[in-house]
Amino acid sequence: MKRLIRASMAAVLAAMLCMTASCAAKSTYGSIRPSDAVTQSFKEFKVNPEYNYYTKGSGAQPKAVLGIDKKYTLGSSAWTATDMTPEKLKSIVYLVNLGAPNDSRYVGSNVLDAQKTVVGVFYSEWRRGMVLVDPEKMTVVVRPDKRSKFDLPKMLR
DSSP: OHHHHHHHHHHHHHHHHHHHHHHHHHOEEEEEEEOHHHHHHHHTTOOOTTEEEEEEEOSSSEEEEEEEETTSEEOOSSSEEEOOOHHHHHHHHHHHHHTSOTTOOOEEEEEEOTTOOEEEEEEESOOOEEEEEETTTTEEEEEEOOSOGGGOOGGGO
């Protein structure tokens, strides 16, 4: 009886491991990594023709700008697609910085997949978040982490 229970438990664990590995193979977690070069390109209002651009927040007060390689589609409805031009990017960057607190510094970042390949760019005061890339479906999901900078209480910043 004990052997049957152990064999059943082993089979269940093996099935769970296979399911987990299958999910991990389809979608992989990436990251948002700050980059001085990306920050500078946003400050110079450079639009990459290889990217589709999106904004997060209201049109009058956007909180972030996201550019995703055209090989991918954005797998989230939380972002608004934007036909980007240098003039429009200049206006958005101005509005993004206008709404920033005085001690906040907006940062450009690379959006990376699990293999550290750049799949896009990101400009916001939010310095990190979740990035999920599905190489089979060619989708990217970016969810910024909206916590305070470095998780420090405001009095310590």
